[in-house]
Every structure is written in structure tokens, then in C-alpha cells.
Amino acid sequence: MVEREGLPEEGKIWFNGEFVAWKEARVHVLSHGLHYGSGVFEGIRCYATPKGSFIFRLQEHLERLYRSAELYKMKIPYSREVLTAAVKETVRLNRLDACYIRPIAFYGYHHLGVNPAGCPVDCAVAAWRWGSYLGEEALENGIKCTFSAWRRIDPNTLPVTAKATGHYLNSLLAVQDAEERGADEAILLDNKGFVAEGPGENIFAVKGATPTPTLYTPEAESSILPGITRASVIELARDLGYEVVEKPVTKEELLSADEVFFTGTAAEVSPIREIDSVKIGNGKRGRVTAKIQKKFFEVVNAREEKYLRWLEPVSAGGERGE
Numbered sequence: 001m002v003e004r005e006g007l008p009e010e011g012k013i014w015f016n017g018e019f020v021a022w023k024e025a026r027v028h029v030l031s032h033g034l035h036y037g038s039g040v041f042e043g044i045r046c047y048a049t050p051k052g053s054f055i056f057r058l059q060e061h062l063e064r065l066y067r068s069a070e071l072y073k074m075k076i077p078y079s080r081e082v083l084t085a086a087v088k089e090t091v092r093l094n095r096l097d098a099c100y101i102r103p104i105a106f107y108g109y110h111h112l113g114v115n116p117a118g119c120p121v122d123c124a125v126a127a128w129r130w131g132s133y134l135g136e137e138a139l140e141n142g143i144k145c146t147f148s149a150w151r152r153i154d155p156n157t158l159p160v161t162a163k164a165t166g167h168y169l170n171s172l173l174a175v176q177d178a179e180e181r182g183a184d185e186a187i188l189l190d191n192k193g194f195v196a197e198g199p200g201e202n203i204f205a206v207k208g209a210t211p212t213p214t215l216y217t218p219e220a221e222s223s224i225l226p227g228i229t230r231a232s233v234i235e236l237a238r239d240l241g242y243e244v245v246e247k248p249v250t251k252e253e254l255l256s257a258d259e260v261f262f263t264g265t266a267a268e269v270s271p272i273r274e275i276d277s278v279k280i281g282n283g284k285r286g287r288v289t290a291k292i293q294k295k296f297f298e299v300v301n302a303r304e305e306k307y308l309r310w311l312e313p314v315s316a317g318g319e320r321g322e
């Protein structure tokens, strides 16, 4: 079993409009969200760059948070401006330069019973250092995946485009199953048997032998959470002159691809070197994946003029565009 580092216990968490000590950010055991998974959240990264600390696509993440809430008819009692300030202040107050930021809104304590009407919507923002999701080594050498026996939740069952807490039970089953089978991560298929995504990542296949390398990824309307990293990588790949096709991807296409990689806020751009004992390409990080990774890290480190617009300074009067 992989040893996982616990969360920090010091610092402050923004909780319903004020900062509280890390250990004081508590909820009641009869909170609605705990019983029924009725919450929405985000995962955002802040990068320490030579130009200062920047939050990657903060507004897109907050937009998705509100959209996720809307899909569940949940009303977040704070405006976008308030949450933007809360996120930045959380990073500043905890003196973090590079970190992972987790805003969450969930139905709190009032009554139980599935219908949440009347329950307050509690809201928190926490931030802490979180290195590479799948391990430092994964970014360079790639990871081993397995096709999960669990199918990805279907858009007719739950609004999969919402980043909702309850949806992650499906991911939990997939990661546990992957670990038991000795893999680093799972790949879930959708109900029709097409490739969907990882438990916390989107997936891309690369066919490098065609005149121009072509990237394939499941459509945003399929059984996936349309990731912000996914959208960014599509843009960056096109900039690099690659073709990107959003279409249903079969298991076979993935296994016979020259390269496969995951994208996600936590996972960033992580190469996949093996799926169920089938070596992908040469079994190492591929050439195209390496180029996309390099470009992605240049962008998040504020080294690409064109994409400074994706970076929001942590400090007011920040160094954006310098």
C-alpha cells in the first residue's frame, strides 16, 4: 500500500466568510452533505513562478463551481468576487507560494432526508502544498493503468459535468480496484464501452505516425468531467501544430496508440506507459507527450506571453503581464 501524507494541521481555512484555525474548520456529523454526498468542489493549482505566484485559470474553476452547484439547484451564498478574494487570501494568509486550492460548497446541518431544501449551504476554501498527484517519477516515466471493472457514471444517471462530491464514490471504487490490481491508476469506460476518463483525470491518445501527430480525446459531452486542463492542453497541442480530435475513443484505440496521457489539475500532464500489461508505444514517456508537458509547464510558470491571461496573480497589483 502506498503511504499517503496527511494534510497539514496548521494554517487557516476560509469557512463561511471568515478565516478559522485549520483544526477548527469542523462540520456536524448530521450535515446533509456527509449523508448524501450533496456538495460541489474544485481543485485549483497555484504556481510559484519567477514573476510571482499565479493561480491557473481561477475564473474558469470558479465558473465550473457555480455551474456544478446550479446543476444540483444549489445556491452558493457568496458571489464570484467574494470567492475570488477568499481563494487569494487563503493562499496569502497561509504564506504559500505553490499550492493546491480546494473550494467546496455543501449542504450543511439543518434536517436530514434527501431533499436538501432548507439546509444551509456551507462554503470553505483550503489550500496546502500538494506535489505531483501520481508521484514525481510519474511525470517523467509514466504510470501503469488498468481498465476498471466499474463503468464511469452515466450522464443519464448524474450530471457528470458537475464536479460533485458524491460522484467521487465511482472514482473511489476505481482507484481501490486499481491499487488492488497493482496499477497506479484506473481508466474507466462509459456505459457503452468507450473510454471515458480516469478517476480524477481526462485522457488523451496520440497517433504519432500520421503525417501530423493527432490527439484523440473523448468528447466533452460524453461521460466525463470536461477538465480545464483538458481544454488547455487541446489549445496548446493545436499551437504546437498537432491535430486534436474529440470523438468516442475505443479501448483498442487506446491500447494501440503511440502515446497515452492523463490531464488534470492534480495530475497535470502525466504519461501512461502501460495499460493492463500492454506497453504503450515504447513504454516510456512519448515525444509528443513530452512536448505538451514542456509547453504546459512553461505556461503555468508564466513563461508564455500568450497565456499570461490564464494566470491570475495571488497578490493584488500582481505582476501579471510583466
Ligand code: PPE
Pocket (backbone or CB within 6 Å): 042, 043, 044, 171, 197, 198, 199, 200, 201, 202, 224, 225, 226, 227, 228, 229, 230, 263, 264, 265, 266, 267
Ligand atoms: N475528471 C475527473 C473525474 C476529475 O476529478 C478531474 C479533476 C478531471 C477530470 C480533470 O479536470 P481539471 O482539473 O479541470 O483539469 N480532478 C481533481 C480532483 C483530484 C482529487 O483526487 O481530488 C483535480 O485534479 O484537482
